[in-house]
Amino acid sequence: MLQSDHKDLELVIKSHIPLIIAETKEERRVINMLTDLGFRLGLPLYQWSVTEGLARLEFEAPTQKNLAEPQELLKHIKSNTVASIYVLPDFHPYLDDPVTVRLLKEIALNYEQTPSTIIFVSHDFDVPPEIKMYTAHFELALPSSMKLDDIIRDEAMKWSEKNKYQKVKTDQKSMDQMIRNLSGLTAMDARRLIRRAIENDGAINEDDMPEVMEAKYKLLDRDGALTFEHDTAKFTEVGGLRNLKRWLKLRKDVFLGEDKSLEPPKGVLLVGVQGGGKSLAAKAIAGMWGLPLLRLDMGGLYNKYIGETEKNLRDAIKTAEVMAPCVLWIDEIEKAISGGGSDTDNGTSRRMLGTILTWMSEKDKSIFIVATANEIDRLPPELIRKGRMDEIFFVDLPVAEVREDIFEIHLKKRELVPGDFNLKELAASCEGFTGAEIEQAVVSGLYLAKEKGETLDNTHLLEEIKLTRPLSVVMAEKMTALRLWASDRTVNADIG
Known part of the structure; x- marks a missing residue:
C-alpha cells in the first residue's frame, strides 16, 4: 500500500502538472513520501509554513523567514529558474x-x-476555477483490512508491554467487526481509535463498537443534514410491527455477512400515519442489527446556491459509505424529491432524485436504507417500484392488542407497574x-x-384520552x- 502511494505520487509529479492537491x-506522511521522491527525482524540495517561511527539506539550510507571507512566497517561486518541488501545507485560506x-x-x-511543482497539503481544499485546469488531485490510499489487522495487533502488543505483558482479550468475531468498523479511516485515525478502545479495559469486544463508530463519525468532521444517532432503540420498545420484525430477523445474518448464501437486503420504505412509530422502527433496526444509525434529513440538504444541494447529498452519501456497515435512515424522503417532475426549483428535485436512484442501484457498500414517508402520493414512482427497495411496509394505526403493548411500554418507561392498570x-x-x-x-x-x-390510575388516563382528538379524527x-392506497400496494408492518 505504501509503495503504491509512492508510485502514484511520483506518476502525478512526472505528468507535468504544475499544481497538485493532496x-x-x-x-x-505526505512530506515523508515527498522527501524520498525528491532524492529519487533529483529535484530540490522545499516546505513552506506561514509561521516559519520556506525551508529546504533534503538538508539543513537557513529558513527563509522573509517568505512566510503567501504572496511573497509565490513571487519567489515564480522568479526561481531551477525546477523544484514546493510543499505548501494549509494554504487554502489564502485562495480567497x-x-x-x-x-x-x-x-x-x-x-x-521552469517545471516547478507546487503541492498543496490540506484537510480541505476548494480549487478556484481560474486554476482548476492546471491542478490534479492525489489521494493517499486508505489502509486495507490486512493493514488494519496489523495496526490492531501492533497496538495490542504496545498495551501488553505497558501492562506487564497481559494479553488483550478478544475473539475473532470482535476482531473482524473492529476491522470493518475502522475501514475508511486513515492509518493514523484507525490507530487512535483502537488505542482508545484497548486502553479502556484491555479488551476488544462488542461493547467497544458503538463508541468506536461514534468517534469515527466525529473524525469525518461532517456538518449538515447527516447526523449520527447516538441512541438507537430495541424492538421491545416498539409496539406491534410484527411483520417488519420477522422480516428483519430473517435477513439480519445475511446483511451482516454471517450468512453468504443469499443476496443481502437493500432497504425498506416505511410509510404511514404521523406518530405511528416509523422513526422508532428505524432506530430499532439499527439496534437489532448492532449497527450505527445515520439520519439524513432531506429538508436540511437544500441550499439556495445552484449545485450546493446536490453536493450536500453527495457528501452525505460519501460519509455513509465510509461509515459502512450502517443503517441510513432517510427521514421524510418525500420532502426533497417530491418535485421530481417539475422545474419550480430549477430542477434541483429532479437531480436529487436522479442522484439517489443511481446510488441505490450502484452502491456496493453495506448500507441498509430505511426511508420513511408520511405523504406517499408525493413520492415519484421510480422510487417506490420493486427493486429500489426490498419492501414497502405500511405502518397503520395500532390494533387493540398493540395498543395494550404500547401502554405497557410507556408505563414501564416511567417506572410504573402495568399490572396496576x-x-x-x-x-x-x-x-x-x-x-x-x-x-x-x-x-x-x-x-x-x-x-x-394522586397516584396515576386508569381514571386519569381515560380522562385525558377523552379530551384527545387523534389524527384519525x-x-x-x-x-x-x-389506508385505502396502502391496502393493495404495501405489506402491513404489523399483521398479515
Whole structure:
C-alpha cells in the first residue's frame, strides 16, 4: 500500500502538472513520501509554513523567514529558474485573494520554462476555477483490512508491554467487526481509535463498537443534514410491527455477512400515519442489527446556491459509505424529491432524485436504507417500484392488542407497574390513536394526577384520552385515503 502511494505520487509529479492537491489530514506522511521522491527525482524540495517561511527539506539550510507571507512566497517561486518541488501545507485560506490566485496561475502558465511543482497539503481544499485546469488531485490510499489487522495487533502488543505483558482479550468475531468498523479511516485515525478502545479495559469486544463508530463519525468532521444517532432503540420498545420484525430477523445474518448464501437486503420504505412509530422502527433496526444509525434529513440538504444541494447529498452519501456497515435512515424522503417532475426549483428535485436512484442501484457498500414517508402520493414512482427497495411496509394505526403493548411500554418507561392498570380498558378507549398519541395520553395523565395530588390510575388516563382528538379524527379523509392506497400496494408492518 505504501509503495503504491509512492508510485502514484511520483506518476502525478512526472505528468507535468504544475499544481497538485493532496487533500488529507496525514501531512507528515505526505512530506515523508515527498522527501524520498525528491532524492529519487533529483529535484530540490522545499516546505513552506506561514509561521516559519520556506525551508529546504533534503538538508539543513537557513529558513527563509522573509517568505512566510503567501504572496511573497509565490513571487519567489515564480522568479526561481531551477525546477523544484514546493510543499505548501494549509494554504487554502489564502485562495480567497485574487492576487494570490493570479500568481498561482502565472506559475502554472510558466511551467514549460521552469517545471516547478507546487503541492498543496490540506484537510480541505476548494480549487478556484481560474486554476482548476492546471491542478490534479492525489489521494493517499486508505489502509486495507490486512493493514488494519496489523495496526490492531501492533497496538495490542504496545498495551501488553505497558501492562506487564497481559494479553488483550478478544475473539475473532470482535476482531473482524473492529476491522470493518475502522475501514475508511486513515492509518493514523484507525490507530487512535483502537488505542482508545484497548486502553479502556484491555479488551476488544462488542461493547467497544458503538463508541468506536461514534468517534469515527466525529473524525469525518461532517456538518449538515447527516447526523449520527447516538441512541438507537430495541424492538421491545416498539409496539406491534410484527411483520417488519420477522422480516428483519430473517435477513439480519445475511446483511451482516454471517450468512453468504443469499443476496443481502437493500432497504425498506416505511410509510404511514404521523406518530405511528416509523422513526422508532428505524432506530430499532439499527439496534437489532448492532449497527450505527445515520439520519439524513432531506429538508436540511437544500441550499439556495445552484449545485450546493446536490453536493450536500453527495457528501452525505460519501460519509455513509465510509461509515459502512450502517443503517441510513432517510427521514421524510418525500420532502426533497417530491418535485421530481417539475422545474419550480430549477430542477434541483429532479437531480436529487436522479442522484439517489443511481446510488441505490450502484452502491456496493453495506448500507441498509430505511426511508420513511408520511405523504406517499408525493413520492415519484421510480422510487417506490420493486427493486429500489426490498419492501414497502405500511405502518397503520395500532390494533387493540398493540395498543395494550404500547401502554405497557410507556408505563414501564416511567417506572410504573402495568399490572396496576386495566390495559384492556385503556386500549379499547383509544381506538384510532397512534403510538405517539398514546404516549402523550400517559404524559398528560401524569400531569393530571400530580395536579390532584394522586397516584396515576386508569381514571386519569381515560380522562385525558377523552379530551384527545387523534389524527384519525382530525384528518379522517386523508387517513382513509392513505389506508385505502396502502391496502393493495404495501405489506402491513404489523399483521398479515
